[in-house]
Amino acid sequence: MSVHIDPVCGMIVDPEKAKYKTIYRGKVYYFCSRHCLNEFEKNPEYYITHGPKGMPHGQS
Amino acid sequence: MAVVRERLRLIGVDCPSCVYSINRELAKLGCVSNFSVDISSGEALIEYDDSGCSLGDIYKAVRDSGYDVVKEVAVFSVEDLDANLARVVEEKLSRARGVFECRASVSTSMIKVIYNPLTIAQQDVEKILLGLGIEFEHISEEARSGTGEGEHRLLVRRLTSFAIGLSVVLFAILSVFTGLHIDSYVYFLATASVIIIILSHDIIFRGYKSLLKLAPTMDSFVALSSTISFLFGVLSLSNTISLGNEIPVSSFFEASAGVLGFVGLGLYLEERVRRRAWRDVEEHVKRLYSKARIVSNENVVEVNADRVPLGAIVEIRAGEIVPVDGVVVEGEGYVDESSFTGEPMPIHKKASTRDPVLAGSKLVSGYLRVRATRVGNETILYRIVETIREAQFYKPRIVRLADKIVGYFTWVVIGLGIATALYWSIYVGDVSKAILFVAAVFATACPCGIGIAIPMAVSIAVLATARKGIVIRRGDVFDRVLETSVVLFDKTGTLTIGSPAVKxxxxxxxxxxxxxxxxxxxxxxxxxxHPIAKAIANYCNEKGVELRQVEEFEHFPGLGVVGRVNGITVAMGNAELMDRMGIELSNNIEKLLKEIGERGGTPVIVAVEGRPVAVIEISDSLRPEAAKVVSYLKSLGLRIGIASGDVQEAVKHYAEMLKIDFYYYKLKPLDKVDVVKKLQLNGEKVLYVGDGINDAAAISAANIGVAMGSGADISKEAGDVIITSNRLTDIVFLIEFSKKVRRKFLENIFWALIYNTILLPIAAGALYSYGIFIKPELGAVAMVLSDASVVLNSLRLLK
Incomplete structure (x- = not known):
């Protein structure tokens, strides 16, 4: 099984079970939660270049 | 121009982003200068320029953004509400202070006012109506739900009186033909008459009431004929007057019992149809509103959907029906809103934009948590159902034409009766002959001959059309169909097949x-x-395409799918998916996408290993018979229009293809009603053909509403006509058949009139000097035969 890392919080995500995912620049990204996905969608370039930053808090 | 300040209480507002989405809708109006909300209480203060927009626009904007305001509803019934008065009422009330919405329906003679209880009260609304010089009656909530115990008893009453009436008439006919008169049966008949008169007291009361108002109806004649003959029967039975042996006393009772019994059956059938239709609607709504799961602190409690507190969070899983109106606060998914928009393609809803969802729509895939803003009878679905319910509330004028003719006829017969009585009792001086001939006039001139001329043709016609898969719900349909001047079609599912396919x-x-x-x-x-995927899969099945092993598969809601087959990456979806994949689209492809959009289709781009290789056009397709039906309707000189919830390009495409006269697009269900009403105000008689809940209200509002059978159950309940065969050509059949039925109406009335003009003078004793006169009993037989001829003539419609 390939290992995928949530680009926002850095958690390991199982793509088979991941509910939240998106595609950006031809690559699929998996997320542990909706919060992380939302955070990523706001500024994908930032997370791709800077790497995971930890859990975003209090966003809706 | 004046700035108006209005205080509202908003429902479902819990966060600044909710206020933002309401603000976004309000900004579109361009007349709101200030909008402030206290999020904790939902109290809002709004300032707007009343020359730019009305409180109604603001109300609509708030609801469109998925929230709602605290409001109250008052419904009034008005006698003789015409299109003009309805427009005046709507205009005046819609502009009145504190009124959110006012709808006046000509077809139901009802005025419905939704108002802001923080600003005005029901009395204020009533004052405005009184100021307009309108006589009205307020209808309470219970009356509107209108399926009480009383109605059930009424049905039993009608059936009982029919059963008794039938046996009385059968007995009397038997005794006339066999020449047997058994005296003691007279008492049985008298008792029967008494029972029937008591059971039908409401018809008799109504009949005399309209007679007193000098507007006699069929009820009046039924009342006159039955009570007068009953009175004579009682008088002669008690030996107060002597009629000699010429008239058996039984025929008086027979006439009164028979007439009331048969009229009772007609009313019973009508009421049964209405009651059953209404029960179906209620059940349908109950199904939709089954249960809701409320989430609080990660605990889930299941409650009845109409008991969800406003503002509660409700979870919805894939495949479930959305139980409340509200806004998405968590999750995302595809929601099938075809009940409201008629469009079969599910719509992507997500929390980040606080998308609104409606009760009665279905979550096809995904998971949503929704904050409830409208529950139970506040939901949009319920409002649509209510419109239908109001349509059921008024008494269908099944025998309008018959009523009119019988009205004149009644005066003639009453006059003839009086003249006969005066002539024979005073001029000739023979009281017993006077009574004999008056009785003969009434027995012979039983209203049935004319009264059943139309209902009979209608019932036979209803039977005949039902065998062809067309259900007629209201008796005057055949007549009104022929008055049509504009035919308005829904697009998706009516003119088109209604499900996406690979084109x-x-x-x-x-x-x-x-x-x-x-x-x-x-x-x-x-x-x-996904429905688009299903359309493609169907196509693949038909073509017998060989399937390969799929190694990877990812579905991106709102974008498309990406997968791996034989180690090759394949992406399929919209332009945004391609953009995110980093796949460039050439100008040629862009052009192709635009063209498909203009045709009203949905393009799916296929990319293999990062290179676009194909574009699949998915679209709904026209019913094969649509063009034929439209050109037939045009050949009758009718104007044809489309009223659709779809986007402009798609509607325009089909309108041009079918050479439709005019079209409306992006309509919400109640917008369709407005279109119908606007046409009606211009004096048009609108025949509306649609399917789906989104058409139900328009179907109710139209002069004739036709529901196509593939549609949702609710729209079927709204239609005057239901086409269960799902063939559009049945509209052609309906019109052609209505012509036939009208011919039958006229024939029946003609024969009934001929019969009455010849026999009534004889019954009145005009030819007595030549020894020719009609005994009441023979008059009754002649009446029965004339009825039979009407029935037989009508039966020929079944051929």
Missing amino acids: EIVFLDGNPGADAILSYVCSIESRSE
């Missing part, structure tokens, strides 16, 4: 070849459950 696949270059591309496409789409 064309454009292969962009030869590599890797059409067969290989198809094989990739079909293999991957077989994994998806």
Whole structure:
């Protein structure tokens, strides 16, 4: 099984079970939660270049 | 121009982003200068320029954004509400302070006012109506739900009186033909008459009431004929007057019992149809509103959907019906809103934009948590149902024409009766002959001959059309169909088949070849459950495309799918998916996408290994018979229009293809009602053909509403006509058949009139000096025969 890392919080995500995912620049990204996905969608370039930053808090 | 300040209480507002989405809708109005909300209480203060927009616009904007305001509803019934008065009422009330919305319906003679209880009270609304010089009656909530115990008892009453009436008439006919008169039966008949008169007291009361108002109806004649003959029967039975042996006393009772019994059956059937229709609607709504799961602190409690507190969070899983109106606060998914929009394609809803969802729509895939803003009888679905309910509330004028003719006829007969009585009792001086001839006049001139001329033709016609898969719900349909001047069609599911299908696949270059591309496409789409994927999968099935092993499959809601087949990456979806994949689209492809959009289709781009190789056009397709039906209607000189919830391009495409006179697009269910009403105000008689809940209200508002059978149950309940065969050509049949039925009406009335004009003077004793006169009993037989001829003539419609 390939290992995928949530680009926002850095958690390991199982793509088979991941509910939240998106595609950006031809690559699929998996997320542990909706919060992380939302955070990523706001500024994908930032997370791709800077790497995971930890859990975003209090966003809706 | 004045700035108005209005205090509202908002429902469901819990966060600044909610206020933002309401603000966004309000900004579109361009007249709101200030809008401030206290989020904790939902109290809002709004300032707007009343020359730019009305409180109604603001109300609509708030509801469109998925929230609601605290409000109250008052419904009034008005006698003789015409299109003009309805417009005046709507205009005046819609502009009145504190009124959110006012709808006046000509077809139901009802005025419905939704108002802001923080600003005005019901009395204020009533004052405005009184100021307009309108007489009205307020209808309470219970009366509107209107399926009380009382109605059930009424049905029993009608059936009982029919059963008794039938046996009385059968007995009397038997005794006339066999010449047997058994005296003691007279008492049985008298008792029967008494029972029937008591059971039908409401018809008699109504009949005399309209007679006193000098507007006699069929009820009046039924009342006159039955009570007068009953009175004579009683008088002669008690020996107060002597009629000699010429008239058996039984025929008086027979006449009164028979007439009331048969009229009772007609009323019973009518009431049964209405009651059952209404029960179906209620049940349908109950099904939709089954249960809701409320989430609080990660605990889930299941409650009845109409008991969800406003502001509660409700969870909805894939495949479930949305139980409340509200806004998405968590999750995302595809929601099938075809009940409201008629469009079969599910819509992507997500929390980040606080998308609104409506009770009665279905979550096809995904998971949503929704904050409830409207529950139970506040939901949009319920409002649509209520419109239908109001349509059921008024008394259908099944025998309008018959009523009119019988009205004149009644005066003639009453006059003739009086003249006969005066002539024979005073001029000739023979009281017993006077009574004999008056009785004969009434027995012979039983209203049934004319009264049943139309209802009979109608019932036979209803039977005949039902065998063809057309259910007629209201008796005056045949007559009103022929008055139509405009035919308005819903698009999706009515003029079109209503489900997406692959229309064309454009292969962009030869590599890797059409067969290989198809094989990739079909293999991957077989994994998806999206409606577009299903359309493609159907196409693959038909073509017998061989499926390969799918190694990876990802579905991106709102974008498309990406998968791996034989180690090759295949992406399928919209332009945004391609953009995110980093795949460039050439100008040619862009042009193709635009063209497909203009045709009202949905394009799906297929990319193999990062290169676009094909574009699949998915679209709904026209019913094969649509063009034929439209050109037939045009040949009758009717104007044809489309009222659709779809986007402009798609509607325009089909309108041009079918040479439709005019079209409206992006309509919400109640917008369709407005379109119908606007046409009606211009004096048009509108025949509306639709399917789906989104058409139900328009179907109710139209002069004739036709529901296509594939549609949702609710719209069927709204229609005057239901086409269960799902064939559009049945509209042609309906019109042609209505012409036939009208001919039958006229024939029946003609024969009934001929019969009455010849026999009534004889019954009145005009030819007595030649020894020719009609005994009441023979008059009754002649009446029965004339009825039979009407029935037989009507039966020929079944051929």
